[in-house]
Amino acid sequence: MKKKLQVALDLFKTEDALEILEEVADYVDIIELGTPLIISEGARVVKTVKDKYPDKIVFADIKVMDGGNVVPKSVLEAGADMISVLAASDDSTIKGAIRIAKEYGAKVLVDMCSVKDIAARGKEIEAMEPDYICVHVGYDIQETGADPIEELRKLEGVSCAKAIAGGIKLDTFAEAVASPAEVIISGGGICNQKNRRETAAKMREIMDSYLQK
């Protein structure tokens, strides 16, 4: 299976995102423009980052909850390669997001953040054929100790490609890579570290050596 490392840039200013990317972009496959960044800087940040890193997958974490075929338009116009829609939204919203993303040649990640019955909703989401289902322990739930690697087990039998997110750091990275997830997402685990470049390089090394096994 392919594996991808995604850095989540959950900050507020384009210049701060660019500064972090200078340090870590060499080691990541997917650049996530986090929800706070998109809200703060708008779709312009998507164009700025895609222009600078045309070979990276640029993911706009817009977490669509309604207006699936409308809300993603600005980030898709700006060059996003992938967008997110919430699994907790109505099926018609998810289908709309998948439809408009396809028109632009982009991918869709359905984010399971705050979904209570992951196994049941996972089956329903799979039938809509998104590119990824993301098991995500959101910020506001992380202090409960919930573990996305553990939560991912609830999607056994769901064949759609998977991503995991929520507090993944260097010390849990090897376990995350060994899980069935194709995309491993780390935000604070890279961006809040003293030596971000070294941390991202170590994550890359762990992923590459797993893939060579």
Ligand SMILES: O=C(CO)[C@H](O)[C@H](O)COP(=O)(O)O
């Ligand atoms: O979408 C998010 C929060 O809603 C974050 O991008 C995601 O949780 C990854 O960040 P971290 O590794 O810091 O948890």
